Each structure stands twice: as structure tokens, then as C-alpha cells.
Amino acid sequence: MRKSLVAVALLGSALTLHAQNAPATDAAIRRIWSLGMDSSQAPRLAQVLLDSLGPRLLGSPDMRAAQDWVIQTLGSWGVEAKLENFGTWRGWRRGYSHIDLIAPRLRTLEGTMLGFSPGTKKKNKVAATIILPLFKDSIEFAQWLPNAKGKLVLVSAPIPSCRPMVDFQRMASPASFKRDSAQRALNQREWSARNVRGSGLSLALGGGEIAVRLEQAGAAGVISSRPTDSYGTYQVFETYTTKRPTIGLSCEDYGLVFRLTENNQHPKIRLNLDAKLLGEQPIANVVGRILGSTKPDEYVLLSAHFDSWDGGSGATDNGTGSAMMLEAIRLLKQVLPKPQRTILVGLWAGEEEGLVGSGAFAEDHAEVLKGLQAMFNQDNGTGLVTRVGAGGLTNGAVHLAAWLKQLPSELQSQIPFDGSPGRPSGGGTDDASFACHGVPVFGLGSMPWDYFNYTWHTNRDTYDKVVPENLKQNATLVAMLAYLASEDPAFVTRERVDLSTLPAGGPPGRPARAAGPPQTRTWPTCTPVPRVTKPRLK
Numbered sequence: 380m381r382k383s384l385v386a387v388a389l390l391g392s393a394l395t396l397h398a399q400n401a402p403a404t405d406a407a408i409r410r411i412w413s414l415g416m417d418s419s420q421a422p423r424l425a426q427v428l429l430d431s432l433g434p435r436l437l438g439s440p441d442m443r444a445a446q447d448w449v450i451q452t453l454g455s456w457g458v459e460a461k462l463e464n465f466g467t468w469r470g471w472r473r474g475y476s477h478i479d480l481i482a483p484r485l486r487t488l489e490g491t492m493l494g495f496s497p498g499t500k501k502k503n504k505v506a507a508t509i510i511l512p513l514f515k516d517s518i519e520f521a522q523w524l525p526n527a528k529g530k531l532v533l534v535s536a537p538i539p540s541c542r543p544m545v546d547f548q549r550m551a552s553p554a555s556f557k558r559d560s561a562q563r564a565l566n567q568r569e570w571s572a573r574n575v576r577g578s579g580l581s582l583a584l585g586g587g588e589i590a591v592r593l594e595q596a597g598a599a600g601v602i603s604s605r606p607t608d609s610y611g612t613y614q615v616f617e618t619y620t621t622k623r624p625t626i627g628l629s630c631e632d633y634g635l636v637f638r639l640t641e642n643n644q645h646p647k648i649r650l651n652l653d654a655k656l657l658g659e660q661p662i663a664n665v666v667g668r669i670l671g672s673t674k675p676d677e678y679v680l681l682s683a684h685f686d687s688w689d690g691g692s693g694a695t696d697n698g699t700g701s702a703m704m705l706e707a708i709r710l711l712k713q714v715l716p717k718p719q720r721t722i723l724v725g726l727w728a729g730e731e732e733g734l735v736g737s738g739a740f741a742e743d744h745a746e747v748l749k750g751l752q753a754m755f756n757q758d759n760g761t762g763l764v765t766r767v768g769a770g771g772l773t774n775g776a777v778h779l780a781a782w783l784k785q786l787p788s789e790l791q792s793q794i795p796f797d798g799s800p801g802r803p804s805g806g807g808t809d810d811a812s813f814a815c816h817g818v819p820v821f822g823l824g825s826m827p828w829d830y831f832n833y834t835w836h837t838n839r840d841t842y843d844k845v846v847p848e849n850l851k852q853n854a855t856l857v858a859m860l861a862y863l864a865s866e867d868p869a870f871v872t873r874e875r876v877d878l879s880t881l882p883a884g885g886p887p888g889r890p891a892r893a894a895g896p897p898q899t900r901t902w903p904t905c906t907p908v909p910r911v912t913k914p915r916l917k
């Protein structure tokens with residue numbers, strides 16, 4: 380660090396210290412700050428949830444067990460809580476995945492079943508591998524299909540190197556960087572998820588149409604791989620095969636099996652997988668409530684999705700958002716046992732399956748939409764919240780500016796807000812289920828902590844990635860915003876910003892969601908929520 384930077388850093392920390400000692404004027408804000416920062420339960424809640432209960436795939440017994448724990452936890456704080464059933468979804472229990480290369484040498488492979496994959500009934504199944512060839516068209520693919528019988532079919536692009544691209548940028552010669560980039564681009568085209576090797580079928584999330592078609596043709600199973608651009612990290616989604624397993628391998632081990640197959644070194648793989656498809660199961664949101672004293676029909680809603688993919692523990696997606704909202708309502712119950720407006724916490728099911736839980740809640744609760752003062756949603760990882768959006772409502776922006784001004788100065792300075800109404804959320808996370816109804820939605824945007832390379836839907840989304848200090852502070856912030864929204868004398872009205880006047884990129888203040896759809900010039904519309912399993916396949 381250069382000297383001048385050291386001086387700036389010292390000055391910065393002195394200012395922070397001073398700000399922390401300077402009390403906010405409002406007694407409740409001060410109390411939330413001291414409880415939230417000095418005796419936070421957020422890290423403990425996250426540890427129990429992520430380590431002991433684990434991931435929360437929609438329709439799994441693990442999800443239900445974790446929801447039961449939330450209800451019990453809220454009850455122990457004196458917060459009313461219940462499960463609200465809204466439909467059914469295919470159920471599945473994940474057991475173990477033992478995947479071994481047994482020829483030409485022995486190696487236990489790093490990989491796991493995709494969600495909802497059938498197992499092998501705990502029996503050993505040994506099969507040779509085959510690489511999906513490049514086809515002229517879907518007719519040629521159909522003619523080839525008998526070759527898949529009894530084989531484990533490799534359906535993902537081989538990655539020439541499992542080193543992250545940043546290594547190549549820093550250390551490769553320009554020629555090798557160019558060569559590697561070109562090979563990756565070629566692979567991406569050939570093995571496109573929409574049209575795998577010219578088959579005309581999609582790979583979707585690693586187990587799409589092509590996996591089902593290969594199963595029908597008698598393949599022993601399907602092997603896919605979705606590594607991200609960082610060491611040791613791969614994504615685990617779901618499949619629709621029902622008799623033959625679909626597994627995902629790490630970048631390195633997929634590459635190993637691919638090269639052995641490609642070079643006629645005759646790999647054989649032994650699978651021993653335990654899983655059970657459970658048929659359609661009831662699915663539910665968890666909703667907790669502190670009843671409002673003077674305006675019980677107006678609502679402040681703390682929102683996060685509780686379900687996750689299950690390659691890791693669903694830590695930053697979205698265990699941290701869930702723990703944040705739980706801790707926030709615990710703080711509110713202590714500081715504000717009789718709020719003016721009703722405070723709800725909604726921990727949604729099935730965000731990952733298309734925002735189904737939050738969408739169903741919005742459809743089922745017209746009274747909450749009508750009386751909604753504010754919804755605060757967080758779903759982009761463990762980092763400090765540094766952006767709050769007003770969701771495209773002009774009066775929402777006015778209220779938000781007033782609330783932010785009442786926060787302790789260190790929180791204020793962390794969340795610069797230019798007063799702009801921003802845009803409505805168009806998808807990507809649960810605030811979209813409410814934004815389409817035109818109600819006040821305030822998305823909370825966190826510092827990324829390399830979310831999309833490391834933890835988003837990956838095998839590495841585990842408790843250790845949680846940053847406890849950030850989680851504490853975020854929960855404290857949410858409790859303060861909810862308090863200010865609940866006690867605000869004025870109701871947030873619904874005037875919309877004129878989207879046709881905004882630049883295409885959108886104003887600052889909108890929480891960044893790389894997975895979100897492109898920004899449009901028209902207000903998003905609500906679509907009916909599927910209440911039973913809606914396969915993603917055609």
C-alpha cells in the first residue's frame with residue numbers, strides 16, 4: 380500500500396469509529412443498532428441452517444425440515460408463523476453419490492447426481508463412456524441413438540483448461556491465450572445448451588431434453604459438467620430423467636473422462652447412487668407475522684427465498700438473505716413489539732424453479748398487495764448491502780430517501796442514493812413477483828464477493844462463504860428500514876416512473892442481478908404461477 384493510501388485508510392477508519400460512537404437520534408434505531416451489532420444471532424442462525432439442515436431443494440424432505448425449523452425458531456421469539464401451502468411439486472430425496480473411474484486406472488471422481496436424478500438403488504452399475512458426436516441434424520442424431528445403449532454419454536463441452544481465465548490473461552503468452560480463447564468459443568458453439576452438437580435438443584441445466592432422449596434410447600446414464608470460471612467450482616442443477624441417472628462432474632474429472640474416451644483409452648465408470656423420486660409433494664411458503672397495532676391492514680414485508688439448489692448448502696443463495704430477514708424480525712420483535720403496521724417475513728419456496736412461492740403469495744394475498752407499504756428483498760449473496768432501489772415508484776423514492784436519512788451515518792454513507800425511482804424489477808428474484816403488481820418493492824443489492832464465479836448454484840456455496848460481520852450489519856439495516864417504513868405516518872403511493880424516458884441502461888440504484896432479464900421500456904406484467912411441477916422441457 381502506498382503511503383498516501385495508508386493515510387487515507389487511517390482517516391477512513393477514524394471516521395468510521397467516530398460515526399459508530401455518534402448515536403442516531405431515534406431511540407429505536409439506537410436500540411436496533413446495539414442489539415443487531417452486539418448480540419446478533421444471524422451468524423448462528425446461518426450456521427444451523429446451512430451446516431445442520433443443509434440445502435433446500437424444492438420438493439425435498441430437507442426443505443420441509445428446514446421450514447419446520449424456521450417455524451419453531453420464529454415461535455420461540457414470539458413471532459406467529461405458519462406454512463402456507465400453495466401447490467405441489469415433484470419430490471425427491473438426495474442420498475449419496477459414489478462415482479469411481481475403475482479403468483484404465485482407479486480414481487474416485489468429484490461429482491454428484493443432478494437434482495431429481497434417479498439413483499442406482501444403492502447398487503454398483505459399471506458402464507463404458509461415449510462422447511456425443513457432432514451431428515449434421517436431428518435425423519442423423521436419431522440414427523446414431525442406438526449407439527448410446529448401455530453407455531454413459533458425455534454431453535457437455537470439454538474445457539481445455541480448468542484454470543480460470545484470469546490466469547491466462549496474467550500469465551499466458553498472447554498466442555496461447557488467443558488459442559485457448561478460440562477453442563473455448565468453438566466448444567461453446569458446438570456444445571450449445573440449446574442445440575447440443577447439432578442434435579436439435581437442449582441440455583438446459585445439465586440434464587435437459589437430450590438427457591431424457593438418451594434415457595429413452597437405453598443409455599446407462601448421462602454425464603454433464605457446468606464448471607464456472609474459478610478453481611474447483613461447478614454448478615449443480617436438475618434433470619428430468621426418471622430411470623437412468625444424470626450426473627455432474629467437476630471440470631477436472633469431466634476433462635479426464637472425456638480425454639480418456641476421446642483417445643480410446645477405454646474408461647469405465649462405476650456408479651453407486653442413492654436417491655428416491657417421491658412423486659408430487661405439497662409445497663409451501665413460510666410466513667411470519669407481527670400484527671400491526673394501529674394499521675394492521677398495512678404491511679411491511681421482509682422477503683427472501685428459502686429454497687436453494689443442492690450442490691452445496693445454498694449458503695449465499697439464499698441462506699444469507701433468509702438468515703438476514705429472520706434476524707431482522709427477531710430484532711423488530713424486541714424493539715417494536717407493537718408496530719403500527721403489520722410486519723411480515725416471507726421465506727419463499729421455489730424461487731429457483733421460477734419465483735413460484737413469492738408469485739403464489741402475491742396471487743393469494745390481494746389484501747397484502749393493497750396495503751403494502753414496503754417490501755424489502757435480498758438475494759445476491761453475503762456482502763454488505765450498498766444499494767437500495769425504489770423499484771420505479773416515484774413516491775417510493777421519496778420515502779426511501781427519508782428513511783435512509785434516519786439511519787446511523789455509517790449505514791447512510793454505505794448506501795449512496797440519488798433519489799431516483801429507478802426501475803421495476805423484471806425478474807431474476809422474488810421482488811419481481813410483487814413489482815409486476817405495481818406495489819412498493821425495495822430491492823437490496825449486496826457487494827458481490829465474486830458471487831457468480833464462486834457460489835451461485837455451485838458445489839462451493841457453503842457456510843464458510845458467509846461473511847458474519849456483513850450478515851449482522853445487513854440484518855440490522857433491514858430491521859431499521861422495516862421499522863422506519865412501519866412507523867412512517869404516510870402511506871407509499873403507487874405512481875410509476877415513465878419508463879419510456881429512461882436510458883436503456885437504467886439509472887443507478889437498481890440492484891445488479893446478472894441473471895435478470897434485459898431492461899424494458901414497459902412495466903413488467905404478472906404471469907400466472909404454476910401450482911404443480913412445470914417441467915422446463917418442451
Ligand SMILES: [Zn+2]
Pocket residue numbers: 684696697730758808
Ligand atoms: Zn437466489
